[in-house]
Amino acid sequence: MVMYFMMCCIFCKNNSENSKSKEHIIPESIGNKEYVLPPRWVCDSCNNYFSRKVEAPFLESWYGKISRFEMRIPNKKGRIPVGTGVHPYSRTKLDLLFDKDGLSIFSASGEDETRFVKSIQGKVNFTFHRLENQN
Ligand SMILES: [Zn+2]
Structure with a gap:
C-alpha cells in the first residue's frame, strides 16, 4: 500500500504540489540564505504575496x-x-x-x-x- 500526501500551502491550505518557489523564513533580501523551506511548503501565490506586499514595502521604506x-x-x-x-x-x-x-x-x-x-x-x-x- 502506498500512502500519498498532497502538499498544501502552510498559509492558504491550497494545493501547492506544483509550486516552485522556496520560502525564506527570514527574507533572503535581508541576508537569510540558511533558513529556507523547500518548494511546495508555500504556494507560489502566497510566496509572491509576501514578497510584494510585506518584504518590498519594508525594504523600500x-x-x-x-x-x-x-x-x-x-x-x-x-x-x-x-x-x-x-x-x-x-x-x-x-x-x-x-x-x-x-x-x-x-x-x-x-x-x-x-x-x-x-x-x-x-x-x-x-x-x-x-x-x-x-x-
Ligand atoms: Zn498559499
Missing part, C-alpha cells in the same frame, strides 16, 4: 534602508543601500556607501562638495548626523 545600511546587510545582488547624513559644520548632505573597499563618502547630488572638503581638510576624524526619515 526609510527604516528598511537605514537598517540595512547600518547593519551592512546586502540584498540578493550584494548591494548595501546608500546611507544619508549631514556634515554639521559644512551643512553638506552626504551619501555614504559601503562596498568591498570600505566606507565611501560623497556629497549628495546637488550639494556643494567644496564646502564639505574644505571643512574636513587636515582632520583625521569628523562627525556626521544621520538624516531622519525623508518620507
